[in-house]
Amino acid sequence: MRHVRGFSMIELLTILSIVSILVAMSSSSFSKIVAQQQMNSFHKTLIAALRFANRQATFLNEPVSLCPSTNKTSCNSGNKWQEGFISFIDRGSNGWNIGDQVIRAWNGQEALAVFNASAAPALIRYTPRGIVSDGGDTMIELCHTKGKTGRKRLSLSFILGRVTQGSSDQLGCI
Numbered sequence: 491m492r493h494v495r496g497f498s499m500i501e502l503l504t505i506l507s508i509v510s511i512l513v514a515m516s517s518s519s520f521s522k523i524v525a526q527q528q529m530n531s532f533h534k535t536l537i538a539a540l541r542f543a544n545r546q547a548t549f550l551n552e553p554v555s556l557c558p559s560t561n562k563t564s565c566n567s568g569n570k571w572q573e574g575f576i577s578f579i580d581r582g583s584n585g586w587n588i589g590d591q592v593i594r595a596w597n598g599q600e601a602l603a604v605f606n607a608s609a610a611p612a613l614i615r616y617t618p619r620g621i622v623s624d625g626g627d628t629m630i631e632l633c634h635t636k637g638k639t640g641r642k643r644l645s646l647s648f649i650l651g652r653v654t655q656g657s658s659d660q661l662g663c664i
Contacts (some may be wrong), residue, residue, distance in 0.1 A: 491555040492655065532599040536571065539596050540614065546593055547616035553623070555580040555615040562595035570611045574598035585613055 495506075547554035557565035559576040563587040566573065575598070579591045579630060615623045 500579040501617065528599055532572070535596055536575075539575060539577060539594075542594065543614070544616050544620050546577065547618055548620040550579065551618045553615055553617055555585065555613055556579070557586060557613045560598075563592060565613065567612070572598045580615055585615075 518584060543556045545556045554577055556575060558569060558571045558573060559565055560570075560573045562576060574596055576595045577593045578586065581587075583660070594653045610660065617623050622662065
């Protein structure tokens, strides 16, 4: 009598079903990690852009503003920071005008949305002393469009022109 080596069909199907369950569980975790990384990256980019505008205002001794922009040459109306933004020398000190020089442009992150749009400013202007000219404090809250991956909160202290950061990941997105 010959002894047959190998796996039975039932054994193969059992292993295949276990592997497929593990892959399904890990792919949802992986997409959540990717979404969180996209949000963290944009959060850090926005903070770097605000600090850049602050330093440029003091270095150039001219007002420098930061505003949302999709075309990288002028400001958008509204406060859709996730579509990209620019910093520019604000010579008229009244927002974007033809002739204002764009210093730098940043790409946006389309997978994000400004969560608290009413609180997000449409323009942030630094004076030549590096102080935000409009005064007051505000927050920009970012949320990933893929669901409840956490919320990032960017707190701007306009009294001293400093940018502080914090997160409220436990709140989740609506």
